[in-house]
């Protein structure tokens with residue numbers, strides 16, 4: 225800095241670009257309770273962050289702008305409706321700083337895929353702008369702001385494997401001895417709207433006399449502690465799966481194809497249409513992925529592992 229630049233120098237925060245990587249999530253267990261008066265369903269879910277990442281770069285700017293490349297480019301609005309812009313504004317309002325940044329998003333997580341891509345981008349923005357602006361908030365503070373942006377956003381601030389309660393926004397990390405689980409991720413053409421999947425679930429449930437009680441995650445948590453992939457496969461469960469299959473019957477073929485390809489178990493991820501399959505190790509995941517690709521049922525098939533950390537600089 226030359227002395228006459230002194231006034232221009234940001235008083236806090238990073239001068240150079242801040243790059244944040246953020247993972248996708250899968251729900252290993254998704255128990256959906258009855259619709260609450262506030263319009264949310266009560267959830268009991270186990271999230272896991274997996275190794276498919278979006279990347280957000282934040283630079284100093286005079287206003288707030290967003291550009292993007294990759295999944296959804298040209299489709300996703302980059303205006304005030306984008307969760308990245310909403311997250312930057314929420315952090316700026318919380319910290320009392322101007323929301324000035326040039327943000328660039330590189331997206332690999334498919335849009336409306338059930339992998340919480342938009343929520344991931346919001347979490348990445350909170351972490352990136354916190355570093356860029358030097359607001360220096362704790363993870364818990366960032367997760368508090370995240371809860372106002374969407375049910376899955378707090379989890380993506382933390383990552384790992386965690387229990388989500390409330391409508392998914394109350395996070396309790398699951399501290400298990402480290403073990404890596406291997407996944408095959410089958411990405412379908414087009415997205416499924418999360419609110420539409422919940423509406424379909426309500427419609428299907430209305431055909432029964434009483435709504436089923438909220439399913440807890442005990443079996444899944446025990447399977448995680450047991451570190452046995454076959455047992456984990458048996459414990460995977462998603463109450464939204466019936467709704468996703470009802471809206472997109474072709475997903476049943478994908479689930480069958482994954483199991484025929486030798487996966488330990490398959491499940492619709494969140495509200496779909498992405499399906500995820502559990503494999504016993506990295507080589508097994510590659511073999512299942514190759515067979516699923518050959519089936520021609522999916523737009524893209526990827527392997528991934530989890531748990532991985534949440535939104536992180538670097």
Ligand code: ATP
Nearest residue numbers: 306307335336337338339340341342343345418494
């Ligand atoms: P979930 O698993 O949490 O239900 P999803 O993976 O099905 O989420 P997302 O990709 O997170 O779905 O986004 C759903 C919708 O959110 C998109 O269709 C889009 O309209 C809106 N949205 C706003 N900002 C973003 C963003 N940065 N990336 C993706 N979607 C966004």
